Amino acid sequence: MPSGSLWACRHCDTVHASVPVEPGGIATCVRCGYVLYRRSRFSLTFWLALTYTAIVVFGIAQFFPLARITLLGKVLDVSFVGALFLTWQDGHYILSVMTGLVGFWFPLTQLCFLVWALQCLKKDRLPWDFAFAMRVYAWVGPWSMIPVLVLALIVSIVKFAGLAILEPGPGIWAFGILGFLLTALSRLDSVRLWRYAEEAGLAPAARDHRLPSEHVAACDVCAYVQPRQDFEPMPCERCGHPMTKRQHHMSARVWAYLIAAAVIYIPANVLPMMIISNPLGTSVHTILGGVYELWRLGSWDLAVIVFVASVVVPITKLGALAVLLLARRWRGEAAQRQRTRLYELVEFIGQWSMLDVFVVVLMAAMANFPGVSQIVAGPAAASFGMVVVLTMLAAMSYDPRSGRDENSKTSGGTKANDER
Numbered sequence: 021m022p023s024g025s026l027w028a029c030r031h032c033d034t035v036h037a038s039v040p041v042e043p044g045g046i047a048t049c050v051r052c053g054y055v056l057y058r059r060s061r062f063s064l065t066f067w068l069a070l071t072y073t074a075i076v077v078f079g080i081a082q083f084f085p086l087a088r089i090t091l092l093g094k095v096l097d098v099s100f101v102g103a104l105f106l107t108w109q110d111g112h113y114i115l116s117v118m119t120g121l122v123g124f125w126f127p128l129t130q131l132c133f134l135v136w137a138l139q140c141l142k143k144d145r146l147p148w149d150f151a152f153a154m155r156v157y158a159w160v161g162p163w164s165m166i167p168v169l170v171l172a173l174i175v176s177i178v179k180f181a182g183l184a185i186l187e188p189g190p191g192i193w194a195f196g197i198l199g200f201l202l203t204a205l206s207r208l209d210s211v212r213l214w215r216y217a218e219e220a221g222l223a224p225a226a227r228d229h230r231l232p233s234e235h236v237a238a239c240d241v242c243a244y245v246q247p248r249q250d251f252e253p254m255p256c257e258r259c260g261h262p263m264t265k266r267q268h269h270m271s272a273r274v275w276a277y278l279i280a281a282a283v284i285y286i287p288a289n290v291l292p293m294m295i296i297s298n299p300l301g302t303s304v305h306t307i308l309g310g311v312y313e314l315w316r317l318g319s320w321d322l323a324v325i326v327f328v329a330s331v332v333v334p335i336t337k338l339g340a341l342a343v344l345l346l347a348r349r350w351r352g353e354a355a356q357r358q359r360t361r362l363y364e365l366v367e368f369i370g371q372w373s374m375l376d377v378f379v380v381v382l383m384a385a386m387a388n389f390p391g392v393s394q395i396v397a398g399p400a401a402a403s404f405g406m407v408v409v410l411t412m413l414a415a416m417s418y419d420p421r422s423g424r425d426e427n428s429k430t431s432g433g434t435k436a437n438d439e440r
């Protein structure tokens with residue numbers, strides 16, 4: 021990156037003057053260890069080609085059959101889009117909309133905006149709506165859950181294997197490849213794309229080292245460092261994203277989301293997740309029942325994965341955020357680094373608890389043989405999806421810099437313009 025431009029840490033607000041980073045290298049915050057910048061080994065042309073490939077693979081994954089299922093002479097081709105339609109027809113509207121957004125519409129939006137932005141950067145021009153597009157792109161990123169959907173496909177197929185003859189279709193291979201491609205492309209976040217624009221001289225870079233560091237903040241979308249008031253929202257000077265140095269009533273909002281999530285987590289566990297009917301009768305499965313079922317089928321590895329995603333992850337997220345909110349007065353750099361690690365963990369595990377919700381939608385589509393064998397989503401599926409959404413909103417509302425404030429107030433710490 022161009023030497024001398026300013027870079028503020030998202031976690032602790034420490035302002036750094038950037039230094040050249042080798043391709044493949046990273047620059048971390050001197051104070052809390054957060055990764056400020058990763059320099060890509062690859063060119064824009066490479067990323068553009070990868071994005072186009074991902075769009076083609078996306079089409080194959082979504083519209084070609086995932087599997088062909090044969091049961092008592094009846095044949096069923098299952099696709100993810102078909103599964104969404106079926107969920108809607110069964111009257112599970114919230115479930116259908118929720119999984120449709122995170123498994124189809126948001127990843128598609130993400131890919132379209134990315135390809136457009138890369139095209140603009142490649143042609144060395146920054147259209148007026150680039151800033152708007154990047155704000156949408158940044159918003160949609162955390163809600164795009166294709167890798168979770170890929171894992172859900174594997175779990176569903178294992179669960180289903182004993183029930184009927186199942187032949188994998190092109191869709192399933194495409195989903196596997198798409199999972200890898202989107203994980204690679206997730207490196208190109210809005211901050212990185214703005215950095216490309218900055219490096220090409222298309223966007224202004226923040227360079228004024230005389231900015232008083234206690235009154236500056238970095239934009240969440242474009243990372244532009246600029247003077248900012250504590251609680252008054254003002255649009256970012258470079259991209260227009262409304263920003264403040266501190267959010268009003270941050271902890272009240274996070275607590276509200278956390279409490280709502282904890283309350284909905286109870287019906288999500290007690291009510292049935294799946295209702296399975298076959299000529300022998302009807303059985304009802306809760307989340308833990310589903311884990312036990314996988315264990316009984318001999319897939320103890322998948323049982324562990326589902327247990328972690330559906331039970332351990334939500335509880336860890338709720339607990340970790342509560343700890344971050346309550347233990348604000350941890351002193352010292354070591355404790356601060358622990359806070360950063362804990363918050364990064366919460367951000368990282370964010371979407372994985374959606375696993376079981378996807379499994380239910382897919383299983384219902386695979387076992388759609390009315391009168392013979394049928395799986396229907398239970399009320400817990402939508403509740404559990406809401407828990408995931410609420411805990412993600414809680415993590416997004418949490419401002420990791422708030423712990424630093426308490427720390428600098430009590431220790432009288434200064435926030436000098438640290439250089440590295």
Ligand SMILES: [Zn+2]
Pocket residue numbers: 029030031032033034049050051052053054
């Ligand atoms: Zn930092």
Ligand SMILES: [Zn+2]
Pocket residue numbers: 239240241242243244256257258259260261
């Ligand atoms: Zn901005």
